[in-house]
Amino acid sequence: MTSQTRISRRLVLQAGAAATALGAPGLLLAQPAPIKMGLIHPVSGALAYSGGQGRMGCQMAINEINAAGGIKALGGAKLMDVLGDSQSRPEVGVSEVERLHQEGVSAYVGCFSSAIALPATQAAAKYNTPFMIDVGVSDAITNRGLKNVFRLAPGNGKCVDDAFAGLAELNKSAGGIAKSVVLVHEDSEFGTSTAKLLQSKIDGIGMEVKDVLKHATPTRDFSNLVLRIKSLKPDLVIISNYQNEYVLLARTLHQQKVDLAGIFSVLGGGFNYKLVKEQPEVAQYMMDFNHWYNPKSAKAQEMRKAVEAKGGLFTFEVYCGYNAVKCYVDAIERAKSADKEKVIAALETSTWSDHFMPYGPTKFVNGQNQGGRAALLQASKTDIDVVWPNEFAAIKPIFPKPKFS
Numbered sequence: 001m002t003s004q005t006r007i008s009r010r011l012v013l014q015a016g017a018a019a020t021a022l023g024a025p026g027l028l029l030a031q032p033a034p035i036k037m038g039l040i041h042p043v044s045g046a047l048a049y050s051g052g053q054g055r056m057g058c059q060m061a062i063n064e065i066n067a068a069g070g071i072k073a074l075g076g077a078k079l080m081d082v083l084g085d086s087q088s089r090p091e092v093g094v095s096e097v098e099r100l101h102q103e104g105v106s107a108y109v110g111c112f113s114s115a116i117a118l119p120a121t122q123a124a125a126k127y128n129t130p131f132m133i134d135v136g137v138s139d140a141i142t143n144r145g146l147k148n149v150f151r152l153a154p155g156n157g158k159c160v161d162d163a164f165a166g167l168a169e170l171n172k173s174a175g176g177i178a179k180s181v182v183l184v185h186e187d188s189e190f191g192t193s194t195a196k197l198l199q200s201k202i203d204g205i206g207m208e209v210k211d212v213l214k215h216a217t218p219t220r221d222f223s224n225l226v227l228r229i230k231s232l233k234p235d236l237v238i239i240s241n242y243q244n245e246y247v248l249l250a251r252t253l254h255q256q257k258v259d260l261a262g263i264f265s266v267l268g269g270g271f272n273y274k275l276v277k278e279q280p281e282v283a284q285y286m287m288d289f290n291h292w293y294n295p296k297s298a299k300a301q302e303m304r305k306a307v308e309a310k311g312g313l314f315t316f317e318v319y320c321g322y323n324a325v326k327c328y329v330d331a332i333e334r335a336k337s338a339d340k341e342k343v344i345a346a347l348e349t350s351t352w353s354d355h356f357m358p359y360g361p362t363k364f365v366n367g368q369n370q371g372g373r374a375a376l377l378q379a380s381k382t383d384i385d386v387v388w389p390n391e392f393a394a395i396k397p398i399f400p401k402p403k404f405s
Contacts, residue, residue, distance in 0.1 A: 032077035038100035040110035045088025046218045057321030073336040097123040106338045114138035115188040121149045132324040138193045142368040154372035160197040163266045163289035166376040166388040168205040178235040178261045183212045186241035194240040222252040239265040246270025254282045261400035272315040280381035285401035291316040292375040300356035358392045
């Protein structure tokens with residue numbers, strides 16, 4: 001060892017001792033290990049737009065929490081996103097769960113699609129890893145008894161019940177003009193399970209189902225399906241499908257000038273600001289019962305402005321992902337630990353309320369938040385507004401929609 005090396009080493013040791021003596025031990029101690037969150041979304045394939053929106057919302061929450069000092073109960077530990085892409089395919093979602101488990105994630109957030117969420121949550125259950133569902137509405141996700149699965153947003157059973165309550169009230173106010181319906185749905189778990197619920201309950205509001213039409217995802221041409229609808233002459237078309245097919249079907253109905261009292265959807269994947277921005281003539285008067293923020297919330301309006309300032313659109317996937325992350329971190333703060341069992345126990349007793357949704361108190365029963373609720377929306381050429389329930393309504397609905405000239 002050279003004289004210069006001995007001197008350098010002695011200086012380092014002396015500096016460390018001085019730092020400790022001056023009450024600055026943090027200079028020598030490592031920062032708390034980050035908490036890794038696995039984000040599993042379909043950011044490629046047929047569902048890529050919606051998956052990318054969900055990922056953006058999760059990352060907004062992560063950045064906000066880290067900027068505010070990290071997780072206080074863990075000494076300011078930061079959140080680290082570990083990204084997964086399900087490629088819009090259930091089997092890839094499962095393989096991403098396994099890969100991210102090897103990366104050491106403490107929780108998962110995802111998956112947008114019910115068909116992906118079902119096997120992905122099952123895979124995560126093997127490791128007892130908390131899985132926060134941001135979007136994925138099939139009630140099969142939460143009714144299987146998996147202790148690691150939690151969903152803040154309402155499932156399709158509650159959404160259908162509430163949608164029909166709103167639709168019945170709307171139709172009654174219009175003199176009961178709508179008496180018949182054609183249901184259109186995509187053929188995976190989301191669309192199929194939602195259509196079954198709709199079909200089983202539609203007669204409860206005095207309407208007849210004339211036909212149930214299913215289609216694949218992706219579908220590139222709805223001409224024949226729309227001709228079938230036109231021949232049946234229903235008063236309403238009720239849609240349950242994803243972004244691309246939703247827009248294409250609505251556009252085809254508009255182009256073929258199918259006169260309806262209304263185009264209505266339950267959890268319509270393409271009913272959003274993107275539709276209004278790109279297809280204003282098509283969007284006008286369409287109605288959807290879906291996840292939505294509380295329009296009277298200042299926090300929601302602030303977040304919407306932040307998203308739009310970056311050139312994005314404030315779709316439901318964004319704030320569903322955002323809220324899923326925030327709810328999980330609240331559980332860590334209360335558990336004072338990222339231990340999986342302790343966090344699951346904290347989630348089971350959660351009363352988290354720091355959100356901007358039209359929800360009641362958070363209470364998880366079998367992983368499903370009993371306070372979650374959606375809203376009835378209507379599009380104009382420039383915006384989307386809540387029209388029901390009345391306590392959150394921004395405008396009165398226009399129903400039936402005007403006929404084509």
